[in-house]
Amino acid sequence: MSIWLHTPSLEHLNAATVGTMMRPLGIVFTELGPDFLRAAMPVDERTRQPFGLLHGGASVTLAETLGSTGANLCVDAERFLCVGQEINANHLRSAKSGRVIGTARPVHIGGRSHVWGIEIVNEAGALICISRLTMAVIERPHPPGTPPP
Numbered sequence: 001m002s003i004w005l006h007t008p009s010l011e012h013l014n015a016a017t018v019g020t021m022m023r024p025l026g027i028v029f030t031e032l033g034p035d036f037l038r039a040a041m042p043v044d045e046r047t048r049q050p051f052g053l054l055h056g057g058a059s060v061t062l063a064e065t066l067g068s069t070g071a072n073l074c075v076d077a078e079r080f081l082c083v084g085q086e087i088n089a090n091h092l093r094s095a096k097s098g099r100v101i102g103t104a105r106p107v108h109i110g111g112r113s114h115v116w117g118i119e120i121v122n123e124a125g126a127l128i129c130i131s132r133l134t135m136a137v138i139e140r141p142h143p144p145g146t147p148p149p
């Protein structure tokens with residue numbers, strides 16, 4: 001059984017990254033399963049720190065991208081918006097090249113908050129980073145002078 005309130009195509013999800021941080025970092029959504037969302041990110045000059053290793057901030061960006069997108073697929077987009085409230089990440093192994101793959105799954109989907117767990121692995125499947133993201137569910141702002149949906 002699917003957790004998604006609406007399930008856009010991968011093409012739609014990837015098209016929505018135009019003009020965002022995800023596009024220059026090369027983050028691409030690759031799979032939308034019944035209870036998970038997956039994306040890949042290259043480990044290259046865009047995502048490495050000066051020592052040649054995957055930058056922790058790039059891993060956190062991938063994690064927040066996945067959890068935030070997943071959370072927003074689980075709410076009525078006409079009425080609500082999910083925004084990041086807190087994120088933590090444990091960097092467990094380095095990566096120097098190739099790409100990393102992140103998978104987000106909900107830990108808790110509530111009316112006011114969501115908690116998402118995100119695991120990032122290298123191409124061999126070794127765990128690189130594990131992250132937890134808390135999302136606040138807020139009412140979608142509407143233009144002044146118009147009634148809420």
